[in-house]
Amino acid sequence: MREGTALAFDFGERRIGVAVGESLLGIAHPLVTIDSNVNDERFAIISQLIDEWHPTDLVVGLPMHGDGTEHAMTQLARRFANRLKGRYRLPVWLVDERLTSVEAEAMLNEVGLRGRKQKPALDQVAARAILTTWFEAPGTAV
Template sequence: MSLTDSAGYVLAFDVGTRMLGVAIGHPLTGTARALATVNVHHGKVDWNRIDGLVREWQPVAFVVGLPLALDGSEQEMTGHARAFGEQLGKRYARTVHESDERFTSKEAARRFAAQRAQGSAKRKHGADIDALAAQIILESWFSSPRNESTAP
């Protein structure tokens, strides 16, 4: 069964050195929304927070943004994102998909600025932008023809 035929949610992560942005989405609708942020202290992820999100949303799969260089090559953060994805897969026994996240931070900042101009966002807050970046990663992954891999 392909993930796009699935009736479950997908959690997406924007991996950073101090914070993870988290978004939730549904493959049937192809829509996503910013959900939360998870703290990272000295390289250690707050797994208790992620445990709570997984219990609450019961995702069928995860998407992790891969921070690639502009030319598509890997950089130091790419390795951190891949390692986080491997930990997710082992911890929750679900499929982890990777998605190119080039330009998502800039797009998240642009969307946040637009929300602020409309009055729906009060001030620039890094956590909000991280979660919004995760939303953009998931929206991009849903719209990609390469997301045809199967769910567990």
Template sequence: MNMTIGAGWRTLLGFDYGTRRVGVAAGQTVTSSASPLTVLNNPASVDFWQQLDKLVAEWRPDGFIVGMPLHADGSVGRIAQAAAAFAGELTARYGLQVISVDERLTSWEADQLARDLPAARRDAVAASLILMTYLEGRSA
């Protein structure tokens, strides 16, 4: 599931998946940078996918990075299964490669970095941290 993105990839969208909200970030492989974009509500709704379609059209990503919320022991729980299903839907819908990244502790880190932001906005910060985890790992 963890793979490397090809050298041709430049723009990526990263996701912090949750059953109520999905944080979205944008990043660049050339600069190895990521920034929080937005938070989309209710990933089970048609409106969610319409909003995501607009982001994909605007950013024209070369691939997606999805945080995998594993348990502390590395096991897969209900949310991680839902995140994996979301990753599969991204591939089916947009025909782009999706890479899963272990996101343990990114929500905690986002809370520490963005204490003054509303809780929902922290999901976008968490998405940027997930994307940075991928970007930093590919240069190591």
């Protein structure tokens, strides 16, 4: 992990939550949810975010079963991470994202967002949790 700005991604087939943070401070903030299943649209938005934030690192949440075994979404998240590395030539890190959605849901419940009102923010708050985890333990480089 280098000092600087990092962008984190909570990858999904339909939505990708994005968070931003500074490694020096170890503080992450929800940023945006990319709501599209069209790769060209997704990467156009990601390119804009990279141009705007100039990150030193990219972090992708790696979904796993509760027992730590991989499943179909694990492979899709790995593929997404490899695409990020290939397109942007930045260090890309994989971080175990187990329970980040549960944590994000609990955080949104605390501020009064429940049910359908959570949907627009849930993925970016999960990305925030992924980035916070990375600040504490960088995970695995792609």
